[in-house]
Amino acid sequence: MSSSFSAIGEEREIDQNEFTPGIEPQATWCPGCGDFGVLKALKGAMAELGKNPDEVLLVTGIGCSGKLSSYFNSYGFHSIHGRSLPVARAAKLANPDLEVIAAGGDGDGYGIGGNHFMHTARENHDMVYIVFNNEIFGLTKGQTSPTSPKGHKSKTQPHGSAKDPVRPLSMSLSAGASYIARTAAVNPNQAKEIIKEAVEHDGFAHIDFLTQCPTWNKDARQYVPYTDIQQDDEFDFDVEDRRQAGEAMYEAESRLYEGEVLTGRFFKSDRPSYGQEKRATGEMPETPLAERYFDDSYEWERSYDLMERHR
Amino acid sequence: MTDNELVWRIAGGSGDGIDSTSQNFAKALMRSGLSVFTHRHYPSRIRGGHTYVEVRAAADEVKSRGDGYNFLLALGDSFARNPQQEAYYGNEEVKPLSENLDELREGGIIVYDEGLLDASEIEDFEERAEENDWHVYPLDLRGMAREHGREVMRNTAGVGATAALLGMDTGPFEQLMEERMGGDILEQNVEILEMAYEQVAEMDHSHDLRIPEGEHDETQVLVSGSTSIAYGALDEGCRFIAGYPMTPWTDVFTIMSQNLPDVGGISEQVEDEIAAAALALGASHAGAKAMSGSSGGGFALMSEPLGLAEITETPVVLVESMRAGPSTGMPTKPEQGDLEHVLYTSQGDSNRVVFAPGDVREAYEQTRTAFQIAYDYQIPSIVVYDQKLSGELRNVPESFFDREPNPSLGATLTEEEIAEAAHHASGKFNRYTYDPENGVSPRSLPGQRDGRFLASGNEHNPQGHISEDPENRVFQMDRRMRKLESIRAELDDAEESNQTLHDPSGDAEYGILTWGSHQGTVEEAVDRLNEGGHSVKSMGVSDLMPYPKDEVTAFLESVDECLVVEMNATAQFRGLTQKELGRFGEKLSSLLKYNGNPFEPAEIVEGFEASINGGDLPGETTKYVPAAGD
Numbered sequence: 001m002s003s004s005f006s007a008i009g010e011e012r013e014i015d016q017n018e019f020t021p022g023i024e025p026q027a028t029w030c031p032g033c034g035d036f037g038v039l040k041a042l043k044g045a046m047a048e049l050g051k052n053p054d055e056v057l058l059v060t061g062i063g064c065s066g067k068l069s070s071y072f073n074s075y076g077f078h079s080i081h082g083r084s085l086p087v088a089r090a091a092k093l094a095n096p097d098l099e100v101i102a103a104g105g106d107g108d109g110y111g112i113g114g115n116h117f118m119h120t121a122r123e124n125h126d127m128v129y130i131v132f133n134n135e136i137f138g139l140t141k142g143q144t145s146p147t148s149p150k151g152h153k154s155k156t157q158p159h160g161s162a163k164d165p166v167r168p169l170s171m172s173l174s175a176g177a178s179y180i181a182r183t184a185a186v187n188p189n190q191a192k193e194i195i196k197e198a199v200e201h202d203g204f205a206h207i208d209f210l211t212q213c214p215t216w217n218k219d220a221r222q223y224v225p226y227t228d229i230q231q232d233d234e235f236d237f238d239v240e241d242r243r244q245a246g247e248a249m250y251e252a253e254s255r256l257y258e259g260e261v262l263t264g265r266f267f268k269s270d271r272p273s274y275g276q277e278k279r280a281t282g283e284m285p286e287t288p289l290a291e292r293y294f295d296d297s298y299e300w301e302r303s304y305d306l307m308e309r310h311r
Numbered sequence: 312m313t314d315n316e317l318v319w320r321i322a323g324g325s326g327d328g329i330d331s332t333s334q335n336f337a338k339a340l341m342r343s344g345l346s347v348f349t350h351r352h353y354p355s356r357i358r359g360g361h362t363y364v365e366v367r368a369a370a371d372e373v374k375s376r377g378d379g380y381n382f383l384l385a386l387g388d389s390f391a392r393n394p395q396q397e398a399y400y401g402n403e404e405v406k407p408l409s410e411n412l413d414e415l416r417e418g419g420i421i422v423y424d425e426g427l428l429d430a431s432e433i434e435d436f437e438e439r440a441e442e443n444d445w446h447v448y449p450l451d452l453r454g455m456a457r458e459h460g461r462e463v464m465r466n467t468a469g470v471g472a473t474a475a476l477l478g479m480d481t482g483p484f485e486q487l488m489e490e491r492m493g494g495d496i497l498e499q500n501v502e503i504l505e506m507a508y509e510q511v512a513e514m515d516h517s518h519d520l521r522i523p524e525g526e527h528d529e530t531q532v533l534v535s536g537s538t539s540i541a542y543g544a545l546d547e548g549c550r551f552i553a554g555y556p557m558t559p560w561t562d563v564f565t566i567m568s569q570n571l572p573d574v575g576g577i578s579e580q581v582e583d584e585i586a587a588a589a590l591a592l593g594a595s596h597a598g599a600k601a602m603s604g605s606s607g608g609g610f611a612l613m614s615e616p617l618g619l620a621e622i623t624e625t626p627v628v629l630v631e632s633m634r635a636g637p638s639t640g641m642p643t644k645p646e647q648g649d650l651e652h653v654l655y656t657s658q659g660d661s662n663r664v665v666f667a668p669g670d671v672r673e674a675y676e677q678t679r680t681a682f683q684i685a686y687d688y689q690i691p692s693i694v695v696y697d698q699k700l701s702g703e704l705r706n707v708p709e710s711f712f713d714r715e716p717n718p719s720l721g722a723t724l725t726e727e728e729i730a731e732a733a734h735h736a737s738g739k740f741n742r743y744t745y746d747p748e749n750g751v752s753p754r755s756l757p758g759q760r761d762g763r764f765l766a767s768g769n770e771h772n773p774q775g776h777i778s779e780d781p782e783n784r785v786f787q788m789d790r791r792m793r794k795l796e797s798i799r800a801e802l803d804d805a806e807e808s809n810q811t812l813h814d815p816s817g818d819a820e821y822g823i824l825t826w827g828s829h830q831g832t833v834e835e836a837v838d839r840l841n842e843g844g845h846s847v848k849s850m851g852v853s854d855l856m857p858y859p860k861d862e863v864t865a866f867l868e869s870v871d872e873c874l875v876v877e878m879n880a881t882a883q884f885r886g887l888t889q890k891e892l893g894r895f896g897e898k899l900s901s902l903l904k905y906n907g908n909p910f911e912p913a914e915i916v917e918g919f920e921a922s923i924n925g926g927d928l929p930g931e932t933t934k935y936v937p938a939a940g941d
Contacts, residue, residue: 005758006726022737025776057597057757062768069765070776073739075757076765077596078777079589080619086553086586090593090601091757093577094551098597098757119582278577285575289550290598290756292575293720300548300716301574307709310532311342 004294007054008097016047021073028067034211034223035064035132037185038103039071042130044188045195046074051099059088061104061113063139065132065211068103082113089125089274095290096126096275099199103130107137110146110166121175121204126273128198128205131168134213142216149257165257168208169249169266173242178203180245180267182252184210184223187263194265203273210261229264239268315369315523318377318416319473321466322363322407323386325353332466333364334704335491336473338533339483340368341706344525347533348831349704350376352908355558355642361406370525374670374831376703378911381419381520382477383411384469387427387453409433418444420518422472424465426453446518448476448511455507460499467500471507477522481508530709536674536700536828537562540630541570543678544602548716549628550576551601553590555583557609558642559701560632564604584609588616591627596766598720598756600682604630604694607649608639611656617691618657623766624689624743624754624791626721628681633697635907644907645698647827650883653695654856662791664692664798665855669811669830671705675712677809677853684801686721688751688794695855697878699909700828722753729755729762739774740764745786750793799857810862814848816841822870823849823919824863824899826877826884829910833876836915847919852884858891867895872938874922876915880905882936896939906932 020043029035046056056074060066062081069076079087088102109117109131120129135152137143144157147168151160172180179201183191191209198205210223229235229248237244245267252262278284292298319336323329330351337347345368354360367377385407408421408428415421421440423430430436430449440447450472456465467488474481481504488500534542540563544552552571554564568578577594581587584605591603605613610631620627631653635646655661664684668674674696681692724732732753733741742764744752752773755762765775770787772778802809813834819841825833830851840847850866852859867873873895875885882901889896902918904910914933921928921935928935 004726005756007760008758021739021776022735054760054763055758059593067777070767073737073763075763076767076775077593077623078765078767078769078775079592080615080768083585083589083616083619086581086589087593087596090551090553090579090590091597093579094594094597094599094601095756095758115582116586119586283572284577288598289575289577289594290758292550293548293598293600293718293723294725298718300718302716306570306573307532307712310534310538311338311530311709 004291005095005097007052009055010052011050014047014050014052016043018053019043019046019073021071025070027071029064030215032212032214033064034134034185034213035068037188037191038130038132038209038211039068041188041191041195042072044192045199048192049196049199056099056101057088057091059084059091059100059102061108063105063108063137065103065105065108082108082111082116084108085113085116085120085129088127089120089123092125092127093275093284095288097288100127101130102127103132105138106131106133106135106147107145110168110171118171118175121172121177121206123274124176124178124204124271126202126204126275128195128207130207130209132211133168133208134211134217136213136216138213138216167249167253169253170246172206173246173249173267177206178269178271179205181265182208182210182263184226184261184263185212186221186224187226190228190263197265201268203271210263223261226261226263229262229266235262239265242267316367316373316377317382317477317520317522318365318367318380319382319384320363320365320380320411321384321386321469322361322411325356325360325362327386328463328466329362329364329386332470333366334533335484335487336470337366337704339487340366341531341533342483344527345370345523346372346525347704347706348373348376351702353643361410363411368523370523375835375912376909377835378913379414379416381416382473383415383419383421384473385411385421385423385428386466386469387424405429405432412439415443415445418518418520419446420476420520421445421447422469422476423449424452424469425449426451448472448514450507450511452507455510456503459502459506464500464503467503468507471504472511475508475511476516476518477520479522481505531706532709532712533704533706534671535562535702535704536668536671536696537702538566539671539674540678540694540696541566542712543675544628544682545570545574546712546714546716547600547679547682548718549600549602549682550574551591551594551599553579553581553587553603555581555587555605555609557606559634559698560604560606560609560630562701563630563632584612585615588613588629592616592620592625595625595627596757598723600686600720602628602630604632606632606634607636607652610649610652614656617663618659619768620691621657621659621662621791622768622770625766626685626689628678628685628692628694631693631695632701633695635905641907643698645828645909646879646905646907647697647877648879648883648905649695650855650879650887653693654887660788660792661856662690662795663856664690665695666692666809667695667827667853667855668700669827669851669853670700672707672711673809673853674700680809683717683721684798686719688798689722689754690794695827697828722751724753724755724762726759729759734761735774737774738763741773742775743771743773743787745773745790747790749797750790795857802854802859803861808862809853810859811851811853812848812866813837816846816848818869819848820846820871821923822866822873823847823915824852824866824873824875824888825849826852826855829876829878832910832912833915835912836919839912839916840919855887858887860891863888864892867892867898872923873899874902874919875899876902876910878904878909880934898938900938901936903934903936904932
């Protein structure tokens with residue numbers, strides 16, 4: 001804990017209402033939207049972990065999911081479509097003491113931001129990434145998204161999509177994420193527990209969060225019933241085994257489009273986080289960059305001992 | 312062109328060690344008391360292809376590459392050879408000779424490697440040499456290198472020959488080698504150097520070119536524009552950089568990456584330029600001094616995060632090192648074609664600061680200013696320069712860089728200050744307040760107690776929440792735009808102007824206006840014009856946004872006519888000047904060049920004369936655009 005950032009690491013009881021921004025703004029999500037479920041689970045998880053709202057930075061993209069940072073009362077950065085991850089991971093590098101969470105939609109995370117997703121997972125930054133997966137573009141009024149099923153008809157794909165949907169869990173595994181889970185807004189308790197695990201995990205924790213869209217994907221309860229793979233005997237596999245995890249993911253991703261919803265923790269490894277790796281190579285300081293600008297006693301190292309090479 | 316100067320050109324293939332040899336040569340001349348300036352010409356390929364570097368040296372300050380040169384060291388184009396067959400591809404074997412003859416001055420010296428190059432293959436070589444009084448020294452540089460070391464060391468033999476021909480001591484070269492290498496390699500190179508020196512010193516010399524004599528008052532360092540920018544950032548307390556390699560921006564990125572870990576900073580090479588700029592924003596938002604940058608095509612990708620920095624008021628410095636465009640254009644050639652791109656890219660009204668340093672000193676100073684403005688005003692600052700300034704080396708006193716790092720984060724509050732600041736009823740900090748004096752509303756940083764706010768790319772209210780309220784919109788827009796007026800006032804009040812006036816004759820009648828890397832070349836042209844009986848002054852403009860209206864107006868009002876010199880096809884800076892000042896259309900004419908090579912002073916002299924007297928332009932690759940109504 002540091003003097004200039006005294007909210008970080010404070011130990012006290014946190015009420016989940018502290019994460020509600022008070023009298024405004026009112027959420028503009030549609031009635032029955034799955035996004036409410038993410039917000040609720042996130043508030044509950046952070047309160048139960050005793051996180052002070054001032055030590056949390058929530059970075060979002062654009063779209064319905066991007067509004068999460070408006071309705072969650074922490075520090076926030078509502079960035080641009082697909083770009084939450086690069087903003088978030090640099091904030092974590094500049095101040096590793098912060099609790100950094102990034103969030104976005106399936107178009108945001110698996111489409112326009114797909115490159116950032118791959119590389120952030122690969123680098124294994126210590127942060128949580130929640131992707132609101134409702135298989136549709138919501139705020140732009142119902143276009144086909146990267147997770148929309150093959151054959152999905154929309155105004156921009158009137159003949160039905162000829163593309164297979166992306167497989168977000170498998171993508172994440174192959175890219176290098178060290179914690180991968182899928183949960184659903186219709187399963188608030190599991191969602192909260194998974195977010196808690198993800199926050200406590202040291203590494204890139206990717207949560208594919210199934211959020212029903214009652215407006216553009218008409219069946220508002222499309223992710224019910226669901227099966228928790230940790231509770232079901234059929235899915236007895238070792239989450240730390242990449243091959244077994246990959247098979248479980250393949251099953252879950254295939255069955256989703258057949259109407260069977262499998263949720264739970266799919267993969268977990270103790271691969272060192274990017275911050276640890278970068279410190280080990282000497283490319284990252286032990287103390288937060290942010291701290292030194294406030295520290296009068298900090299001795300700024302002169303870059304110009306290397307002036308010699310120019311003489 | 313002064314009589315007492317050396318312009319030494321080393322030519323060969325990329326990969327022949329042209330660059331490192333020329334750097335050492337320039338440094339040796341600097342250490343011997345001369346002022347030096349280098350100019351690099353290279354193709355966009357890794358090995359082979361014709362490349363050269365010029366080192367211009369004189370006792371007085373040298374501000375540009377000059378025009379023409381008087382000493383050619385032509386090495387063989389070894390890497391264009393097929394290593395298995397010992398045969399050359401195409402007709403590359405004489406290129407280091409044939410491609411360089413046009414600009415060699417009368418009375419100049421040619422040293423070429425007769426082990427690799429055959430002058431008899433060049434048509435009229437002997438006639439031209441006689442006509443121009445060239446002094447030609449064919450030497451078996453490759454043979455000398457082989458005798459004591461390896462073939463690639465023939466550039467060392469060339470340097471030894473150069474020293475012997477110019478009456479220089481080999482001591483400084485040996486010393487430089489000792490600093491850079493050791494063991495067998497050092498020993499072999501020293502032997503080759505001395506052997507070449509002795510062999511050439513014994514020969515009959517028909518030329519009278521000698522190394523000029525000079526002396527520096529204090530220790531000098533040899534730096535490029537990119538080095539200056541990197542050191543400006545480091546001295547300003549920048550400890551985070553994110554980037555993606557792209558020529559010529561890579562130079563700054565490399566220097567920063569090599570130095571940041573040593574001073575407790577972080578460098579990130581990331582997946583693309585959108586990410587790079589977004590990372591810089593994220594680091595800045597969390598409380599670090601951060602920068603990113605690119606060249607034209609990469610900067611195009613940064614247009615999104617640039618706008619995000621504007622509306623979220625996240626301080627950041629972006630560097631744009633221009634090369635010839637559009638699109639991939641000419642990767643290793645300079646141009647000033649990205650001016651409008653840098654000023655106006657991204658959606659919405661532009662709310663950013665843009666500096667265009669005119670030389671290596673300004674590159675350092677204005678990078679520091681760019682950080683100060685960015686953090687004091689919470690606005691993106693852009694330092695725009697080009698491939699020419701990026702790679703050219705000049706000497707400056709070492710003490711020029713001797714400044715303390717600046718730990719200030721600008722308009723950022725401490726926790727004590729946050730506790731006293733206005734908060735909304737919801738408990739959120741009023742980050743984006745309505746009525747600060749200069750448009751700047753100080754920020755808090757994540758992790759600080761009770762400083763919570765939302766930085767949003769959407770238009771937002773004082774707490775950062777999305778708002779489409781018309782009144783709030785106008786307040787927020789006006790407040791953000793008001794920063795530019797405050798910044799202009801601060802820059803106008805500064806002790807030293809960023810604009811560089813050069814008026815050797817006192818109160819000159821004619822003007823030349825330029826921006827960026829041609830400042831020194833224009834100044835040299837102005838000196839020659841005044842020596843030739845003209846009455847001319849120049850101004851190098853560095854502040855592009857907010858534009859220095861008062862200074863440029865005063866300059867233009869004081870002259871009868873003004874030539875605007877810039878390296879693009881559409882007179883972008885002249886257009887900017889007329890747009891910002893709203894007049895002077897009848898006074899401004901343009902001299903343009905966009906063939907990938909920088910202006911030489913003589914071209915500006917001739918272009919100026921053509922602009923006031925009519926007549927021919929210097930060569931087919933410059934273009935004159937007359938004033939409105941002419």
